[in-house]
Amino acid sequence: MRARRAAAVAGLGDVAHPDAGEEVWRYSRIDELDLESYLPSSQRPTGASLGASLGDSPGDSLGAGAAATVVLCDGWIQSVQVSEAATEAGVLVGTVADLEGGPEILGAVLEAPVDLFGHLNRAFCPEPLAVLVPDGIRLDGPVVIVSHVATEGVAAFPRLLVRCGIDAEATVVEVQTSDDVGAMVTPVLEAIVGRAGRLRHAVLQELGQRVWQMAHQEVHVGQEASVELFHAGLGGDYARTRTDCRLLGRGAGCHITAAYFGDGSQALDYRTFLDHAAPDTVSELLFKGAVDDASRSVYSGLIRVRPEAVRTRANQTNRNIKLSPDAWAESVPNLEIETDDVMCSHASTVSPVDADQRFYLESRGVPTDVAERLLLEGFFAEVVEAAPVPAVGNRLHSGLRAKLDQHEAVGSDAA
């Protein structure tokens, strides 16, 4: 593994810095990134401050009944707890280096990094974390991973590998938090779901206001298998997630459900690449966002249906609510269809709070700001309900509530 990392470091010089001129970086804030202002975390963070920042660990509220709980700090694995039942079932959770056959499985899903940040992660990730669920095992509780960024000026490179075996079932929840630090974090997820396996994976992104995030997810789904990905995007200064999902076996399915809420000067940026590479595959994408103040959001999604992927069904929906005149939401759904026998649809909207809906609520005696809050909670309700575990939905809901309490209604007040 050291050799792999050394090769990655050596190769960095040849990797191009991304440019907002490239389609995949269009509308991003990549041109503002000053990479040199961050230093890769070179040693395991220690000390009292770490304990304090993790004191109110989200793992506590989400960890009840968890199959395993892992805490990472600045990309380093701080603690791993696996339930007795999960251990007995042969579930492995830990650093890749310690796991039998560990190093070989790295890169089995993601052969080559997709961009500079993937290369950086490969070069500087101190301890890739693996969650391996054996064939036929059904995990009841979720695997909860709290990934925290604690150090000013750090560049953190957490990496997670999830293997959900044949006919296995698992839920993985990643909570991404930080102290109030200026930092960059580039989480990479590689996940593979074996035949008829069912994987649910959620990200609760609650980073601090000065953190830049460059995330990548690469997910491969086998025959008759399914993956449900869930995103709650609340924090960060600029927070980007690129998701590549390949439906490789006949009948494979992918659901992605996301809620994001930007305020202040935040930018939340989601890119999805859905690759239908086998017959009878299904994808269902729902991204719902709100932008307040001078924040921005990007949703850009490409659905590719290869010639062999006959009878594909793919739906992609992106809805955005613009809460302030200075906010901006970009929505770019795309289809690339190479066979006739498909049912594909996409829809995208960017609009302010619906005036008739607001009037309806107001006409029952609800003040304008409360009416807007109800409408936005209602708008996000279907995403909250789609959370893989209720605790994740609840946490998203309180995060949204906190943002909505900050929001000032722009609606018609006095007549």
Next chain:
Amino acid sequence: MQDERVLKIEGLRASVAGSEILKGINLEIRPGEVHAVMGPNGSGKSTLSHVLMGHPGYEVTGGSVTLDGVDLFGLAPWERAQAGLFLCLQHPTEVPGVSLEALLTEAARAGGRDPDAVRQALVTEAGRLGIDERLLDRSLNVDLSGGEKKRNEALQLGVLGARYAVLDEIDSGLDVDALATVSRRIQEATEEDGLGVLAITHFARLLEVLEPDRIHVLSRGSIQVTGGPELAEQLEAEGYVGVLGDAATEEPETLVGLPHAAGFGEDPFA
């Protein structure tokens, strides 16, 4: 008189999208009274109801409306509701993700009433209106039939306990049985709680139960005829044309009000 109990509409004028629809409406509705407003399609009935509640799409260009002495035009829509006005919309808006209970709980909170009492009030009122309790937890008006939406409006009126209700075609979409239930419930509110009602309708059937004190016929932006219950029967028999003659049809488009008419009548060669 400051505290006279009456919903008083005086000389009300209003425009929508730049054209004047209401051209001087006068109406006085007292507690317990039922006033019916009838009129041809497009005569401005829904405009009147929206203007009373303060819909942002309509511009008031003249006149006044007071509710028990309070100037409604000085209040935001939600304050009008809290002051005791209820509007039953002709086409109730669908609001995904917001339940009846969440809405009425917030309304109670804003009005200083007990938010925890809302659930019980809803259940009781649903019982009176024969509404399935399961409907209470669904998204407002989403996937409801036209009749269910109207029953839902009546339900909210009952729970909010308004002083004056403007009912914009509450009878449209209701089947015969539902119409009987809803109109009986509103009739009871006029007697039990002194609810004042302005009922916009095309049909005499609603009025059989509601027993209006006055019937007003709106056309061309103002009330053309006012009468007792016999007027509804006359309208049923003779139609708007029979009762109103020429005034039953909306005015033809004229040059007045159009932008290019500004210099009309001046000698262009002067």
